[in-house]
Amino acid sequence: MLEVSELSISFNTLDRHLRPKKMEAIHKLELSIDAGEILAVVGSSGSGKSLLAHAILGILPGNAQVTGTIRFKGEKLTAERQEGLRGKEIALIPQSVQYLDPLMRVGDQVRQAVRRGNPAELQRKAFSKYKLSDFVAKLFPFQLSGGMARKVLVSTATVSGAQLLIADEPTPGLDAPSMSETLSRFKQLAQEGCAVMLITHDIEAALTVADRIAVLYAGTVVEIAPRTDFTGDGQRLRHPYTQALWRALPGNGFIPLPGAQPLPDALPAGCVFAPRCSMATSECERQAPESRMVRSGRVRCIHSD
Ligand SMILES: Nc1ncnc2c1ncn2[C@@H]1O[C@H](COP(=O)(O)OP(=O)(O)OP(=O)(O)O)[C@@H](O)[C@H]1O
Numbered sequence: 001m002l003e004v005s006e007l008s009i010s011f012n013t014l015d016r017h018l019r020p021k022k023m024e025a026i027h028k029l030e031l032s033i034d035a036g037e038i039l040a041v042v043g044s045s046g047s048g049k050s051l052l053a054h055a056i057l058g059i060l061p062g063n064a065q066v067t068g069t070i071r072f073k074g075e076k077l078t079a080e081r082q083e084g085l086r087g088k089e090i091a092l093i094p095q096s097v098q099y100l101d102p103l104m105r106v107g108d109q110v111r112q113a114v115r116r117g118n119p120a121e122l123q124r125k126a127f128s129k130y131k132l133s134d135f136v137a138k139l140f141p142f143q144l145s146g147g148m149a150r151k152v153l154v155s156t157a158t159v160s161g162a163q164l165l166i167a168d169e170p171t172p173g174l175d176a177p178s179m180s181e182t183l184s185r186f187k188q189l190a191q192e193g194c195a196v197m198l199i200t201h202d203i204e205a206a207l208t209v210a211d212r213i214a215v216l217y218a219g220t221v222v223e224i225a226p227r228t229d230f231t232g233d234g235q236r237l238r239h240p241y242t243q244a245l246w247r248a249l250p251g252n253g254f255i256p257l258p259g260a261q262p263l264p265d266a267l268p269a270g271c272v273f274a275p276r277c278s279m280a281t282s283e284c285e286r287q288a289p290e291s292r293m294v295r296s297g298r299v300r301c302i303h304s305d
């Protein structure tokens with residue numbers, strides 16, 4: 001359904017001496033999602049998750065420079081096609097609740113997104129799953145709590161009947177039952193044939209529903225692994241960063257990874273993870289590793305086998 005290849009996104013900015021410089025926020029990213037599949041994209045803050053979502057939707061800021069290709073249903077996505085598909089065949093659950101229309105009652109916003117079926121009925125059904133009363137539908141966004149606004153955004157995207165759903169951090173601010181309601185809604189949409197991209201930094205939540213996990217680090221997909229590889233002490237995972245993420249979970253040792261992700265304007269010359277990697281060699285520092293297939297997954301690490 002979706003195929004992203006060699007996607008790079010950079011911005012022209014100024015350095016501290018006000019000289020123009022280019023910073024690359026996403027580097028040669030590749031991933032794909034099949035119909036009926038949930039792909040989780042996990043990565044820490046600033047790794048490029050929202051930029052990826054916005055590139056697929058065609059809503060990047062004007063100063064972004066994009067190279068590479070994005071295909072939807074086998075056909076290249078052009079700006080024109082993106083505009084036609086947005087909110088119809090491709091739906092976004094945005095990271096910020098500010099994307100709600102401040103001047104429209106939230107029930108109307110949800111009903112307006114429906115393209116197949118009865119809008120009023122679908123809106124009521126979506127709200128009742130979240131235990132939102134009929135009264136809420138008549139409110140304006142400023143009258144909602146953060147969690148309620150989040151539920152309205154999820155409802156809007158999930159009633160749309162889109163074939164590709166991109167959910168950018170859809171669950172923060174939701175209580176546990178609402179969070180599991182949201183995730184099971186994604187599962188249901190996938191079972192109906194929808195391709196779902198679940199963007200999150202909550203790897204545990206991702207593992208409850210995703211078929212595969214793509215791990216983003218400093219703008220690079222370092223690994224794509226089936227969910228079933230996240231087990232034991234992480235020996236089936238291909239990249240040292242994915243293993244570190246796995247081992248940092250409370251149930252798996254709670255072992256923190258020292259150091260911080262590099263910023264897009266100060267990326268290392270070789271492998272982006274090398275400065276924090278216990279396996280790094282001089283070759284890792286010299287050259288960024290190519291993406292390759294390893295055991296039905298992908299990895300950018302020369303040490304993986
Ligand atoms: N308009 C812009 N101009 C310059 N740099 C930008 C712009 N938008 C994003 N960036 C940079 O690109 C990088 C990736 O940003 P992005 O919003 O995709 O991160 P993210 O993974 O979604 O983080 P979070 O988990 O905090 O939402 C960041 O370093 C950010 O500073």
Ligand code: NI
Pocket residue numbers: 049050051095168
């Ligand atoms: Ni984001």
